[in-house]
Amino acid sequence: MYRFLLTPRWWAINVFVVLAIPVCLVAGTWQLGRFEDRVAEHREQQDAADAAGDPGGQVRPLERLLPATTETVGEQARVTGEFDAGRELLVPDRTLDGERGFYVLTPLLPEDGGPAVPVVRGWLPGAADPARVPEAPSGEVTVTGALQAAESPSEVGAPTGLPAGRIGVIGAASLINVLPYEVLDAWITVREATPPLAAVPPSAPSGTGLDADAFQNLGYTAEWFAFAAFAVFMWFRLFRREVEARRDAELGLGPPGPLIPGQEPGAGPPGPSDRPDPEPAGAGARSGSPSPPA
Template sequence: MYRFLLAPRWLALHLVVLLAVPAFLLLGKWQFSRYEMRSAAQERTQANLAAPAEPLERLSTVGGSVDAKLKYRAVTVGGRFDAGNELLVRRRTLNGKVGYYVLTPLVVRDGEAVLVVRGWVPMGPTAEAAPKVPPPSTGEVTVTGRLMPAETEETTGISERSGLPQGHIMLIDTAALGKRLPYRLHGGYVQLGSQNPPAANAPTPLPDPEPDGGGALNLAYSFQWWVFIPIAVGGWFVLIRREARDRRAAAEAASTGKNAESPEKVTG
């Protein structure tokens, strides 16, 4: 009765099921690992956002780098803004609008500085027009903001470009920018939250990140892939039972037909 399972089309179905089950299992595990990774990152972000501010020197060194685990940690640093070496970071969005980050070096002592994103400004009326950028405060200021790792093409998805207008950059790459500035830079950069004394006029401040659900969608996807496993196996079993039932019914019908014909042949 079950010899039909060796037919070519059934062998093909067996192969599909045998390949689908481990594939669904692995895809579910991959989505679950993404959920764990994103949940851990979200927990770390929330902890960093809630941590009290610390002096910049405790978390970032001159000529060093900032670990991604320190992203969004609050820091304080004092110094003087260097308006002459201010830069505009292109293709940055805020509230759905494209503009620039205003990146200004803060000289903390002779020969040393930290890059500070003072905020965001919108594009000019045309792509070639320069945006209106409020100048930085003069004199000594104390900045409180979020510590950020240096940007790369891999972490941002933004490609570096040549031939940009003077003072324009694509990435806040601390190591690369240190080669064009007249002082040594602290690792990473600071996203300004507030300064003392306050600026009379300033770019639009950047908001703190909002929770993204911590990978809840990945968790749902992992369970979805795993649910496909019993569906695939159950569907395969149902198809086999249905085929066997149909074949059994056909055999019984054929047998009944033969039995019905036999008396007529004897009588004839």
């Protein structure tokens, strides 16, 4: 009964299913691995953030942590230089502990003459107001804080049309437009802020951890496994229909033919006695029917 599986049509179906199932499983397993990697990165970033808030954490020179990557973001960095207080910037619409306020960003000119380092000296609640900001320390200072990656407008929802002295995104791409010197494409948030400023806690870099991309990988995992299950389901469905059709054919239970006008549904084909008698020649003339034109 199952010899139909050796027909060319079923050979094509079988080969397709045999190849589709492992491909779907491999793709789903790979997407699941990507999700697990992002979960591991999220845990690492949480550990790094916790270590950054620990005063006893290891502090390394800033140059040893550059460029800012997922491995170095959140690490404690140390840099020595002088604050450029005359070009201090305020970063409005920043939230800390559920309260809206603003960051105070002061460029630090390193003693080695490298790019200026954006330093977030702290956070204040309310609207951005330079009159409320304490003065930056003068002379040579050593800043210790957590290294942070440059931001993008999509990450922070930066406001537009800000007045002078305000900036919406912390990064070289935006700071280069308001500062007359080269700026590091990363920033530091100080570990201990000067009152009334509140220290800004470090955050995990974007593109890692349990973000939208991570859950997108998890969704792709479910899709690939569903494709594999669907291939198996369709094969069994086609196989069952083929077996039932061949069994019906062996029992003579094929699909009914077209009905003849006047025949009851389910009746078989008309026999010789059921066929109407042929009309004799000339019957049409005797019954008064018009004869066809010659």
